[in-house]
Amino acid sequence: MKKLHYAMVIASLSLVGAHSFAQPLTGTSDQDVMTVLKESFAPVGDVTLERLEQSPEQKACSDMAASGQAIPKEVMEKLLKQAMASIKPPADKQFLGDWKAGEKIAQSGVGLQFSDKPGVASGGNCYACHQMTKSEIAFGNIGPSLLHYGKNRGNAPQILEYTWNKIYNSHAYTACSNMPRFGTAGILTEQQIKDVMALLFDPASPVNNQ
Ligand code: HEC
Structure with missing residues (x-):
């Protein structure tokens, strides 16, 4: 019964998605869609219904996809x-943690799902979208390859800051980015972002030494 319920939710979600790209549903308001969505989900563990609320960025990006109209320049700048x-720099100004912990975070897709134990530390699932090392051959390519990231770019303060910001909130540089906002959305902790940063920059990490 529970399985059927999830299947129905997924079916209705994909219908909503398909329609928003094809043509507007006549007589159906955004409010109607939200009501159906909210009635379809129940909070489980760490997964709360607040996650159905779009951030202003996500809303602008959805509106753009649905209407086919570019986001107006002044809205985009805002x-x-x-x-x-929304980006917080590391409190102690140290950008780099432990690359070994960072590799585990990059590999892990655990966290913020209804099937996860409440309170479990989330992973970054970076490999789902990026190549990072030569040794890991299972990776996605939605994002650019990050192999030799630190080796190619060095570790000047500007590149450390850019990379921290990009991981914390990718939308700060690319509106409608597909990359999760790891800091702003509360997916990774400050220490976890430091560890992933070390994976990208430490000369001894498999990102740079292979
Ligand atoms: C769902 C896909 C997805 C995931 C997961 C993801 N990224 Fe990305 N990432 C992207 C995309 C797409 C881009 C490039 C376009 C953009 O900026 O939005 C990108 C860009 C980047 C860049 C900038 C690269 C450059 O050349 O300037 C860095 C650094 C980065 N990601 C690091 C990470 C790290 C570290 C993780 C894991 C904590 C991660 N990403 C997880 C999709 C993803």
Whole structure:
């Protein structure tokens, strides 16, 4: 019974998705869609219904996809500024943690799913979208390859800061980015972002030494 319920939710979600790209549903408001979505989900563990609320950036990106109209320049500038303002630099100004812990975080897709134990530390699932090392051959390619990231770019303060910001909130540089906002959305902790940063920059990490 539970399985059937999830199957129905997924079916209705894909219907909503398909329609928003094809043509607007006549007589159906955004409000109607939200009502159906909210009635279809129940909070489980760490997964709360707040996650159905879109951030202003996500809303602008959805509106753009549904209407086929580009986001107006001044709205875009405001969204990028808001995203940048949400970024917190590391409290102790140290950008780099432990690359070994970072590799585990990059490999892990655990966290924020209804099937996860509440309170479990989330992973970054970076390999789902990026090549990072030569040794890991299972990776996605939605994002660019990050192999030799630190080796190619060095570790000047500007590149450390850019990379921290990009991981914290990718929307600060690319509106409608497909990359999760790991810091702003509360997916990874400050220490976890430091560890992933070390994976990208440490000369001894498999990102740079292979
Ligand atoms: C769902 C896919 C997805 C996941 C998961 C993901 N990324 Fe990305 N990432 C992207 C995309 C797409 C881009 C490039 C376009 C953009 O900026 O939005 C990108 C860009 C980047 C860049 C900038 C690269 C450059 O050349 O400037 C860095 C650094 C990065 N990602 C690091 C990470 C790290 C570290 C993780 C894991 C904690 C991660 N990403 C997880 C999709 C993803």
